[in-house]
Amino acid sequence: MSPPAGRRAARRTALFLLYQWDLTGQPLASLYEGEPDEFAAELAGVVADRAEALDRRITETSDEWPADRMGTLERNILRIGVYELEERTVPIEVAINEAVVLAKRYASEDAARLVNGILGRIAREEEPAA
Numbered sequence: 001m002s003p004p005a006g007r008r009a010a011r012r013t014a015l016f017l018l019y020q021w022d023l024t025g026q027p028l029a030s031l032y033e034g035e036p037d038e039f040a041a042e043l044a045g046v047v048a049d050r051a052e053a054l055d056r057r058i059t060e061t062s063d064e065w066p067a068d069r070m071g072t073l074e075r076n077i078l079r080i081g082v083y084e085l086e087e088r089t090v091p092i093e094v095a096i097n098e099a100v101v102l103a104k105r106y107a108s109e110d111a112a113r114l115v116n117g118i119l120g121r122i123a124r125e126e127e128p129a130a
Helices: 005-024 038-049 051-061 072-087 092-106 109-126
Strands: none
Touching: 005 038, 005 072, 005 092, 038 051, 038 072, 051 072, 051 109, 072 092, 072 109, 092 109
């Protein structure tokens, strides 16, 4: 199951907004040309507001890669993915797949493996006991 192309594009916009915010400390849309769509702005805003908690979850889950030692792209891709997993805004498979696609597209295959591993662990922790 895949989200509509519009939602996928909005997720990329949210990543761009978060990346700029994380690098510059400027307000989310201050460096963005145009007006981000509602989904992208809302996603970026809630992830930025919860960045510290999301980073703690990433660090707790990853034995080797604390969030503060990750690249800005990887960290923000993971923040979005962890948020989507925790809030169940999309199915687990979609949250993980979309994060891996973003990592492959904007970072590297290694980043995609890291993102997949961390989000996979979190997804297994989130699964209700049978």
